[in-house]
Amino acid sequence: MINDTDVEKLFINYKTLEQFKRFKEYGNQELSMIEDLQNNIVENNSESPFYGIYFGDNLIARMSLYKVKAKYDNYFNPPQEYLELWKLEVLPDHRGEGYGKRMVDFAKSFNLPIKTNPRIKSHGFWEKMGFQKAKYEMERDLGENPLIWLPKGVSEKTSDNS
Amino acid sequence: MINDTDVEKLFINYKTLEQFKRFKEYGNQELSMIEDLQNNIVENNSESPFYGIYFGDNLIARMSLYKVKAKYDNYFNPPQEYLELWKLEVLPDHRGEGYGKRMVDFAKSFNLPIKTNPRIKSHGFWEKMGFQKAKYEMERDLGENPLIWLPKGVSEKTSDNS
Numbered sequence: 001m002i003n004d005t006d007v008e009k010l011f012i013n014y015k016t017l018e019q020f021k022r023f024k025e026y027g028n029q030e031l032s033m034i035e036d037l038q039n040n041i042v043e044n045n046s047e048s049p050f051y052g053i054y055f056g057d058n059l060i061a062r063m064s065l066y067k068v069k070a071k072y073d074n075y076f077n078p079p080q081e082y083l084e085l086w087k088l089e090v091l092p093d094h095r096g097e098g099y100g101k102r103m104v105d106f107a108k109s110f111n112l113p114i115k116t117n118p119r120i121k122s123h124g125f126w127e128k129m130g131f132q133k134a135k136y137e138m139e140r141d142l143g144e145n146p147l148i149w150l151p152k153g154v155s156e157k158t159s160d161n162s
Numbered sequence: 163m164i165n166d167t168d169v170e171k172l173f174i175n176y177k178t179l180e181q182f183k184r185f186k187e188y189g190n191q192e193l194s195m196i197e198d199l200q201n202n203i204v205e206n207n208s209e210s211p212f213y214g215i216y217f218g219d220n221l222i223a224r225m226s227l228y229k230v231k232a233k234y235d236n237y238f239n240p241p242q243e244y245l246e247l248w249k250l251e252v253l254p255d256h257r258g259e260g261y262g263k264r265m266v267d268f269a270k271s272f273n274l275p276i277k278t279n280p281r282i283k284s285h286g287f288w289e290k291m292g293f294q295k296a297k298y299e300m301e302r303d304l305g306e307n308p309l310i311w312l313p314k315g316v317s318e319k320t321s322d323n324s
Contacts, residue, residue: 027307032298086305136194143248
């Protein structure tokens with residue numbers, strides 16, 4: 001039985017897209033999903049890259065996880081498949097209740113390295129989750145502030161092994 | 163003679179890096195510049211990717227511009243060299259005085275396509291500057307909201323010509 005507040009894969013449909021509007025980091029990605037649904041480019045209830053936690057009927061936390069292929073890996077050593085995590089967000093009424101940590105633990109459970117690029121000042125949270133700043137490389141990061149999480153046996157790419 | 167409020171190339175030195183601290187989008191990039199300077203990895207007064215406007219002695223606006231090679235272009239048609247613009251910011255006391263527009267006009271003067279990925283809600287401004295939303299592609303944009311500017315003769319890459 002699924003616990004009421006387990007992390008679930010989210011599916012693309014009008015109801016979910018409507019719930020997404022409550023999140024601050026609502027942008028082109030979501031608008032493009034609505035368009036694709038309207039134009040029958042994607043089917044109703046097709047898989048999205050989002051995961052979330054419901055509290056009753058309400059989506060109260062979400063994040064997106066995308067598996068990046070090893071050939072595009074510029075962060076880890078050895079170069080390997082990793083997860084790009086974005087738009088991790090818990091609705092204001094439910095902050096401080098451990099949902100953010102539950103989402104990140106879910107992401108870690110794939111046992112792949114994780115990269116994220118938090119848009120809001122949240123370095124304290126990510127540090128507690130065991131993430132570290134990637135060594136800044138201008139050509140790669142272009143002003144971004146990537147954070148990475150390394151599972152056992154994986155290290156950060158350095159200029160020596162790039 | 164340089165006008166007092168012309169756009170200037172900024173050089174990496176402790177004074178400039180100190181002035182950068184007033185800007186909201188201060189991050190790993192700047193911290194890494196300080197470290198590189200302290201460890202003599204970069205020379206004092208070496209070129210930075212930043213441009214700025216001084217009002218008297220004070221840096222009141224800045225942005226970073228980086229030329230991306232044609233082989234990495236995933237946005238334009240035909241694929242070509244373009245400018246990645248980031249961290250455009252005018253200090254609060256000087257907003258609404260046209261400095262943002264002056265910076266963007268400077269970037270446009272290279273006559274290369276421009277891509278930017280604004281972190282703060284500023285779509286109205288970018289629209290006025292003639293920028294448009296790039297058609298969202300998940301594998302490329304990973305949750306970001308890129309905006310592009312097309313000089314004459316350049317169009318957006320579509321899935322047809324990718």
